[in-house]
Amino acid sequence: MRRKFSALALALLLAACATEQGRVSTTTVQPPVTTTPDAGAILPGAGIVGAPGITRPSPALPNYPKSIQDSGATPGVLALYRQAQEARAAGHADQAEAALERALHLDPRNPFVWQALADAHLALNQADQAEAAAQKSTSLAHGNPYVEAGNWRLIAAARQARGDSDGALQAQARADDIARALAKTP
Amino acid sequence: MARSRKTSRDPDLRRWLLTGTLVALGLALLAFAVYLLRLDAEVQREFAAVRWVLPAQVYAAPLEIYPGAPLSIGDLRRELDRLGYREASELLGPGTYVAARNDLRIDTRRFAFWDGVQEENRIEVRGDAQGIGTIRVLGSTQTLDLVRFDPLLIGSIYPSHGGEDRVLVRLNEVPPLLPQTVILVEDRNFYRHIGVSLRGILRAALANLRAGHTVQGASTITQQLVRNFFLTPAQTLHRKLREALMAILLERHVGKDEILEAYLNEVALGQDGPRAIHGFGLASHFYFNKPLNELQPHEIATLVAIVKGPSYYNPRRYPQRVLERRNLILKMMADAGLLRADQYQREVAEPLGVSRGGSGGAVRYPAFVDLVRRQLAGLYPEEALTSEGLRIFTTLDPRVQSDLENRIQTDLPEIEKAHRMAPGTLEAAGVVTSVEGGEVLAVVGGRDVGYAGFNRAIDTRRPIGSLAKPFLYLSALEQPQQYTLDTPLDDQPVALKLPNGRVWEPKNYDRQLHGQMPLYQALAHSYNLPTVRLGLNVGVDRVRDTFARAGFDDVPAVPSIFLGAIDMSPLDVAQIYSTLAAGGFRTPLLAIRAVLTQEGKPLSRYPFKIERTLPEGPVYLTTWAMEQVIAQGTARWASSVLPPGQVYAGKTGTTEDFRDSWFAGFGADRVAAIWVGRDDNKPTGLEGATGALRIWARLMRDLHARGLDPTPPADVEDALIDPASGLLADAGCADAQALPFLRGSAPQQYAPCANAAQSSSPLNWFEKLFKK
Numbered sequence: 001m002r003r004k005f006s007a008l009a010l011a012l013l014l015a016a017c018a019t020e021q022g023r024v025s026t027t028t029v030q031p032p033v034t035t036t037p038d039a040g041a042i043l044p045g046a047g048i049v050g051a052p053g054i055t056r057p058s059p060a061l062p063n064y065p066k067s068i069q070d071s072g073a074t075p076g077v078l079a080l081y082r083q084a085q086e087a088r089a090a091g092h093a094d095q096a097e098a099a100l101e102r103a104l105h106l107d108p109r110n111p112f113v114w115q116a117l118a119d120a121h122l123a124l125n126q127a128d129q130a131e132a133a134a135q136k137s138t139s140l141a142h143g144n145p146y147v148e149a150g151n152w153r154l155i156a157a158a159r160q161a162r163g164d165s166d167g168a169l170q171a172q173a174r175a176d177d178i179a180r181a182l183a184k185t186p
Numbered sequence: 187m188a189r190s191r192k193t194s195r196d197p198d199l200r201r202w203l204l205t206g207t208l209v210a211l212g213l214a215l216l217a218f219a220v221y222l223l224r225l226d227a228e229v230q231r232e233f234a235a236v237r238w239v240l241p242a243q244v245y246a247a248p249l250e251i252y253p254g255a256p257l258s259i260g261d262l263r264r265e266l267d268r269l270g271y272r273e274a275s276e277l278l279g280p281g282t283y284v285a286a287r288n289d290l291r292i293d294t295r296r297f298a299f300w301d302g303v304q305e306e307n308r309i310e311v312r313g314d315a316q317g318i319g320t321i322r323v324l325g326s327t328q329t330l331d332l333v334r335f336d337p338l339l340i341g342s343i344y345p346s347h348g349g350e351d352r353v354l355v356r357l358n359e360v361p362p363l364l365p366q367t368v369i370l371v372e373d374r375n376f377y378r379h380i381g382v383s384l385r386g387i388l389r390a391a392l393a394n395l396r397a398g399h400t401v402q403g404a405s406t407i408t409q410q411l412v413r414n415f416f417l418t419p420a421q422t423l424h425r426k427l428r429e430a431l432m433a434i435l436l437e438r439h440v441g442k443d444e445i446l447e448a449y450l451n452e453v454a455l456g457q458d459g460p461r462a463i464h465g466f467g468l469a470s471h472f473y474f475n476k477p478l479n480e481l482q483p484h485e486i487a488t489l490v491a492i493v494k495g496p497s498y499y500n501p502r503r504y505p506q507r508v509l510e511r512r513n514l515i516l517k518m519m520a521d522a523g524l525l526r527a528d529q530y531q532r533e534v535a536e537p538l539g540v541s542r543g544g545s546g547g548a549v550r551y552p553a554f555v556d557l558v559r560r561q562l563a564g565l566y567p568e569e570a571l572t573s574e575g576l577r578i579f580t581t582l583d584p585r586v587q588s589d590l591e592n593r594i595q596t597d598l599p600e601i602e603k604a605h606r607m608a609p610g611t612l613e614a615a616g617v618v619t620s621v622e623g624g625e626v627l628a629v630v631g632g633r634d635v636g637y638a639g640f641n642r643a644i645d646t647r648r649p650i651g652s653l654a655k656p657f658l659y660l661s662a663l664e665q666p667q668q669y670t671l672d673t674p675l676d677d678q679p680v681a682l683k684l685p686n687g688r689v690w691e692p693k694n695y696d697r698q699l700h701g702q703m704p705l706y707q708a709l710a711h712s713y714n715l716p717t718v719r720l721g722l723n724v725g726v727d728r729v730r731d732t733f734a735r736a737g738f739d740d741v742p743a744v745p746s747i748f749l750g751a752i753d754m755s756p757l758d759v760a761q762i763y764s765t766l767a768a769g770g771f772r773t774p775l776l777a778i779r780a781v782l783t784q785e786g787k788p789l790s791r792y793p794f795k796i797e798r799t800l801p802e803g804p805v806y807l808t809t810w811a812m813e814q815v816i817a818q819g820t821a822r823w824a825s826s827v828l829p830p831g832q833v834y835a836g837k838t839g840t841t842e843d844f845r846d847s848w849f850a851g852f853g854a855d856r857v858a859a860i861w862v863g864r865d866d867n868k869p870t871g872l873e874g875a876t877g878a879l880r881i882w883a884r885l886m887r888d889l890h891a892r893g894l895d896p897t898p899p900a901d902v903e904d905a906l907i908d909p910a911s912g913l914l915a916d917a918g919c920a921d922a923q924a925l926p927f928l929r930g931s932a933p934q935q936y937a938p939c940a941n942a943a944q945s946s947s948p949l950n951w952f953e954k955l956f957k958k
Contacts, residue, residue, distance in 0.1 A: 076252025079331035094791075098301035101623070101794055106250060108622035108855060109895070117794070132771070132796045136622075139769055139802055142897050 064144040068112035077107045084116055093123035111141040118154045122161065130158040149178040222431065229435045232416055238451060240575030240784060241344040241351050244558055245337040246582040247625075247779070248299070251311065252332045255318040256890065259288055261585075262311065262318070266292065268584055269338055270476035270541075277324075280306050281480040288314050291324060295477070297336035300579055300780035300788050304334045338584055339471055341555040343562065343571045344461050351458075353467035354575065354784075357447040360478055363524060364466060365446055367490045370522050371515055373407040377442055381408045381433035408433040411449045455489065456496045459638070463496070473501060475541040483525060484533040487515040488540070501540045509538050552638030553615075553631030554582050557757070557777050560644070565790075566781075575784030580777050581625035586618050589888045590628040590858075591635040597881045598633050601862070605871055612870060614881065615642035616860045617760040618889070621852060623794050624764055624773025629757070640865075647753040648846045648863060651839035652712045652874065654733075654750035656766065656808050659709050659717075661724050661732045663804040666931035671706040671807055672912050675716035682722070682745060692718050692749060695840065695873070704912060706811040706925070710819030712838060714749055721748030735799040736762040737772050750839060759850050759859040766809060766835075767852035769899070770800035803901040803928045809835045810926050812851070813894065820875050821849070824883035832893025834886060838874030845869050847877030853891040858882055902926050908937030916940045 065071040068081055080103035087095035097120040103113045114137035121130035134151040141147040152175035159167040249265050251257060257265075266283055267273075274282045277293040284291040289312050296306040308324040321330040344351045357365065369376045375383045383406050390404040405413070412432045436445065456463035456472060463472050466489055470478040473492075474485050481489070491511040492499045501508040513534050520530035558580055562571055570576065594614045602612055618628040631641035640646075662669040677700040682690040692714045694700075700713060708716040721729060722745065729748065730741045738761060741752050757775065765772040773796050780791045812835035815821045816828070820838045828834060836851020845867055850859040862877040864870055870877065898904070904924045908915035913933050915922035918941035925932075936942045 074252055074254040075331035076250065076255065079252075095301060097793055098791065102250070102301075104623060104794065105247075105620075105625075106252065106255075108620065128797070129793075129795065132798060133794075135798055136771055136796060139771075139899060143900065 064146060065112075066146045068110065071110060071112055073107060073110055073112070077103045077110060077113065080106070081113060081116065084120070088116075088120060088123065093120045096120040097124065109140050111137040111144065111147045114140060115147060115150055115154065118151070118158075122154060122157055125161070127158040127161040130161075131155050134158070145178050145182055149175050149182065152178065222435070225428070225431055226435045226438075228416070229412075229432050230439055233436065233440060237573070238352065238354055238575070239350045239573045240354060241342040241349075241573070242562075242571045242576040242578050243339060243353065244341045244343065244555055244578045244580060246340050246580060246584050246587075247627075248297075248337040249335045250332060251318050251321065251335075253318055253320055253329075256316070257313075257318055258315045259290060259311070259313045259318075260315070262290060262313070265335075265585070266290075269335060270474070270480075272476070272480070277308060279480070281476055288312060294333065295336040297334075298782075298786045299334070300782055300791060304336070307333065309333060337579065340550050340580070340582060340584075341552075342461075343555075343559055343576075343578070345568070345572045349460070349462065349572065350464045351461045351468055352451060352464040353471060354451055355447075355465065355467040355478055357443055357450065360450065360466070361481060361486070363483060363519075364478070364481070364486050364489075365450065366524055367486055367515065367519055368446075368450070368493070369407070370518055370524065371490050372410070372493065373405075376407050376446070379406055379408075381435070381437040382406060382430045405429075406433060407449050408437055408445055411445060411452060412436060414452050414454070415448075453493055454496055455492050456500065473540050482533070482536070483519065483529065484512065484516060484536040485539065487512045487519065487533070488538060491515055501538055505538050505540070512538070550636070551582060551587055551629070552636065553641045553643050554580070554587065554626070554629040554777065556631065556638070556641045557626065557629055557644060561777050562781075576789065577782040577784070577786070578778060579780040579782070581620075581623075581627060581779055582777070583627040586856075586889060587628040587630075590616050590618055590630050590885060593881050593885045593888065594630050594633055595635065597884065598862070601872070601877055601880060605876070607870070611864065612862055612872075612877075613642060613865050614860065614862045614878075615646060615756045616858065616881065616885075617643050617756045618885070619760050619764050619775055619857045621764065621767045621855050621857055622771075622773075624768075624775050624796075625779075626757075626760075626775050626777040627856075629777075642861070643756045645755065646861065646863075647755050647758075648861065648867075649751055649841045650754050650759060650848060651750040651841040651846060653754075653759060653763075653837050653839035653848050653850055654747060654752055655709055655712065655717055656812055656837055657732045657736060657762065658721050658724065658729050658748050659705065659811060660766075660800065660804055660808040661728045662705070662720055663807045663928075664732075664801060665724075666804075666928040669705060669720075670927050670931050671704065671811060671925050672907055672927070672933065673705045674702045674912060675705050675708045675720055676702055677708070677713055677716050678719070680715055680718050680722075682718075684744075690746065704909070706814055707819075709811045709837075710814035710817075712815075712820045718745070718748050721745060732800070733762065735772065736765040737774070737799075738762050750841070756859045756861045759848070759861075760857055763850045763852060763859060764857045765800060766805055766812075767857045768796070770798055770802050770805040771796045772799040773797075802899045806899050806902050807926055807928070809894070812837055816851070820873075821851075821879050821883075823875060824879060827883040827887055829887065829893070833896065834891070834893060836879075836882065838879060840873040840875075843869040844871050844873065847872040847879075848874050849878035849882040851882060851886075852894075853886060854894050856886065856889055856891040858885055858889075858891075860885070898926055901929050903929050903932070905932035907933070908939050910939075911937040913937035914940060914942075916942050918942075 068078065080099045084096040084099035087099060097117065100113055100117040100120060104117070107113065114133050118130045118133035118137060121133055134154040138148050138151045152171050156168045156171035156175060159171055251262065263285060270281065271292070272282050273285055275284065277284060277291060280293050280295040282293050289310065291310045294307045294309065297304050309330065310322045310324055312319040321333055322328065323330060342351050373386060374389070375386050379386065386406060387404040409429050412429050416432060451465040451467065454462060454464055455466065455469035458472065463469055467478055469489050470476065470481055473489065474481060488501060488508060491508055492501065499508050499511060516525065516530060516534050519525045520527065525533065558578060562578065594616060598612050598614055599609060602609055613632055615632060616630045617626065619626050629643045631643045680692065684690055694714050695712070703716065726743050726745060726747065730743060733739065733741045738754065738758050741747055744751065761775050764775065773794065776792055778792050781789045783789050813833050815837055816824050816834055821836055832853065834851055834853045836849060839846070839848030845863060847862040847870065848860070860878040860882045862872060862881070904926050906915040906922045907925045908919045908922055914936045919937055919939035
């Protein structure tokens, strides 16, 4: 029963999330339906929400990729991503950075690659670049909560590294909210 | 007595004479010894201090292939040809390939990149017209996910006043046939003589006598090296003597192999404008577009033929003359046993095979290399760039570059013809960049794409006209409480008193007035009057700030900037349009990815640097309006060329009296900025749409540029709008149109046609009745 409830909650949440991401381009002919602002408040992209918008009826649970393996990346990008992960694990963040840039050369709009690049920047003490790359990842993620939670964590760490504790706390709170919502998945 | 006196005197004289002669001889010997010692010191000092002048080598971005890569087998083959890979019936070592219809077997070259070494690989690539299918290692079942080819050498940074250029080679790395042939032709006794060769002189004299003209030189390789190293080319007896002595001295200090290696790197083998081609390493690229170790025997013979006189034996200018000498050398090689008889027959039947002029050198992509040189100038001292053999890895994409070159060369004559201009009237320049990384992929600085002269892509600064408008509209859309794409703007005359007392009265290009229109229509149709009115409300400072955040901060503080009275180069335009294309992330455009030392040690890398400087939502709205430029506005013509179903954004620009024709725009992965005009800045009669747009649209098609991603960002929502009233529409409205709005900025009120309005307000049907 509880499982069912949490699944339902997540469905609603992600549906609202999809609305947040404006996946409405072809469906605006529908009569307006108002979303509850609360549902959107903790979701990625919240905070820039104005008045309740027009949405389509709740779609099916969005099938967001959880990892780069599910994101439709080509074998070449996956190979470079793996190579970067290995370099990063071995403490060679600069090599990871180089491999990820090669990956972006092949697939410039993959949010997972941008996220990994943000992580490499962070390891190289480039906090500004890390935050910018995480933002870029979010802007290409089209509301993917898995990606966005990770990006908020990276932004929190970047801000911490810059000495912006308040900003870091805010970012961490965003990450935690999304993670909590996701944790309720069955 | 007298006789005895005489005899007694004679020995005196003789003694004196003898002594005098001995002393003079001794003195002369001493002087000669001193001279020799000084010469010896000079030889030692100079040879020890020989530091090859090694201009930085500039490489294009490497080609990478992977399963699923959108590169047809035919395209891959063309890329291999560009890289100087040789087609053969079987793999004959690195740099060769075997072609079948849907299948290429390739022996790839080893190459040391900034982030690691790509080893030589014998692979089989299967694919079709759509793209790459699989990549397999030959002779095994192993498949590969990614293969990076060696990058194209596109030029070198030699001193701007001209100078030596070379690619250094080691004796143990060159094909043995090369030094063998050099010795055979230039100095048969090389390993036996002491620096000069009497036998060599005799043999040369005999051979020349027999041939009736000079076929062999008498100078040894050592003498030739000494001549190149230490001496001026003046032909005097003293110089000849000095050369011989220095050659003998050099041989006392330096081994034969070292002398030979120095010779292979030093010998002059051609001239390319102000650039002198030195050494076989560069000559191999310069004449055959491939590394030395891939040369065939007949190609080696050709290079050795050129040694005799690089201008007299210039294979591009005098192919027949060079062919004859090459064949003579091949014959010598066969006679000396360097070639088997059957090899000789095969090689002598080969054509000269020298690549088109300018390959393997700085003239290949002069405008791009010029940009690289300028970006490097701020980072390294000139001395380091022109002499230390740095290896520069750039962002140039040879395929994009060649598409851009083709377009400008094909379309300019067509535009001239269509507008009845004399051929050669127009000039053009263009820049293509990648959307997310800010990488400069291609630069063309004029219609003569191989000419290393005035670089219009960087140095032509012209008013950008209506290319400025998106940044003004973006400034407005950043204030959603005041402006949306739906905000009505008036197309009414406007007069503005300038500080200098003059009155500025801009006009629409069509000299017409079009009444009231929604904001996005004013941009799509590039109307000047509503734009100036909007600009006056938004304010000059705000617009200048938007330009600065997009990446250009040299904007004057005058209202005429609303209509583009801002001088910019095509590169500057590409910069600010890149920021829009990347959704508001600014990336300083970069042509350099990494710099390595001569030994291959990373010196510096230039990673992606991005920064969000323009807000995502308003950039999305501006881009949407720029899509309408192509869908229904001034650039409608492009729809007939661009792939159907794909969406692109852009803007036309035309300046006063039709002096400059601009177009800049982008899809999901490519930004391109094109300028067409005249060097003397006279009117061309071209608008942005009839000039630059023609090149841009076909270029985007040729590049297979991806269409824009229609997904709006989180803070944007669509609303259905009734165009007649500009209010909310629903199923009740016939001509409703979906417009994007920043969340919360869409109209709240329903249009008269809307069902919702009719049900909510009883007065509506009444109004509607009367309206009709």
